[in-house]
Amino acid sequence: MRRKILGTGLLMLALLATAAHASEYDCGSLENSLGPFDYNDPAMRVPTGENPMGQVRRVENVHFQPDMQFLNTRKFSPERLRAEFAYTLGAFPNHRIALNAVSRLEMLYSKQLPPIGKRFTADCFFDRAIRFRPEDKGVRFVYGVHLHQRGRFQDALKEYKLAETLGEDSANFYYNFGLLHADMKNWQEARRCAEIAYGQGAQLPGLAQRIQKAGHGTVTGGQARAAAVSEEATPSPAPEAR
Template sequence: MMNVWKFGLVCALASFVPHWAQASEFDCGSLDNYGLGPFDYNEHPASARGAEKVHFKPDMQALNLRLYPAERLRGEFMYTLRVYPNHPAALNAFSRLEYLYGKQLPKTDRSQTAECFFDRAFRFRPQDPAVHFVYAMHLHQWGRLKDAAKAYAQAESLGEASQSFYYNYGLLQADLKNWPEAKRYAELAYSNGAQLPGLAQKIEKAGMGPVRIPSRQAPAPAPANEEAAGGSPGVPGAEAEPK
């Protein structure tokens, strides 16, 4: 009976892992980290901050190649994610590193890729909405729009509701030319405090009329490059405008 129960639990948890994200332990490695974790990032914030002071410094998160070679950054992100597999900012930074500086990263086996560390995060905490959110952005920037839409929907069903989530989901809907939904998520984002104006500008340019924005939370003037405005509160280090 116990074995049947365990099998049922495994199947139930697996249902939260999207089919497009599933790899395997054989491909991506065990979660065992030789006694140093894995730990749930959400349950150990103090110890996570201690590790971040060494392995995930602000300049590392910002992908500052003047201070850290791309290969060094990949190693630090992998260390962080082996200890805290569902660390959303580290997952996001790893994804951006591969996308922006992939040509500067020496070839490696699959187990040392961002895709595999997302797989590990899903196996570790399949119901963590932040993991699904960051994976949605990962898929979005690589142009996998339909898969990204499924990942955003999964994150929302699990309770993700930050301004950053709504803003990025709105950007995806705009890229899919689903303008009513883009406008709906834009208004949710701005009503929750989002400041970047790019999404509202896309929607108005598409002929959908102005986005309702509370006057006290009106977006600041657009910077020359909206991505340069930095990360967002929902997922630290999250890009504002996936490409």
């Protein structure tokens, strides 16, 4: 019996190692000329002699400027934006704002982006981020949004649940999680998430409206009552920046 359990354990380790190797083969190594650094490490924001503004700002000031983050294609071409995001994510694989930006870039400008190798796709950037920091709740949240927006509801659900388990608890997270449950017709869970989100001050009315229109009552908590009666049509928010 002991040998059987040991054999099963060794088999699982072998399968995990094989999967990791395949993932690296498809999406590339984490090795980079700069980094990789942990975006969540406070030390990355501390000025040093080598980096007077801190490592994060050193990269962002050139490669992830505000106009880039907000996909200002009047100032930067989609191809240029993809290259800048690739540089940023090479240095900081778990830079959740850049991950969200590259995801939105692909969704909004896929027809304008020239074909490129798989390693520079949003899916591969997420793959590397998860290999780098598998328990980063922000990465799991943003990956859930990425999957949700592409109609991969079951995969998105797994990521949202994992993010919640890891401690993600912002109003923005629960608002988006509630939208996923609404899309999946999981109305009880949609209400749970909505009440947390609006209880924390979420302002967008879309989730409360959907729950009410589906016949599941008015969401309680915070801004929900005003949101539910608002006539404004509001899209899903992007994950919070910080």
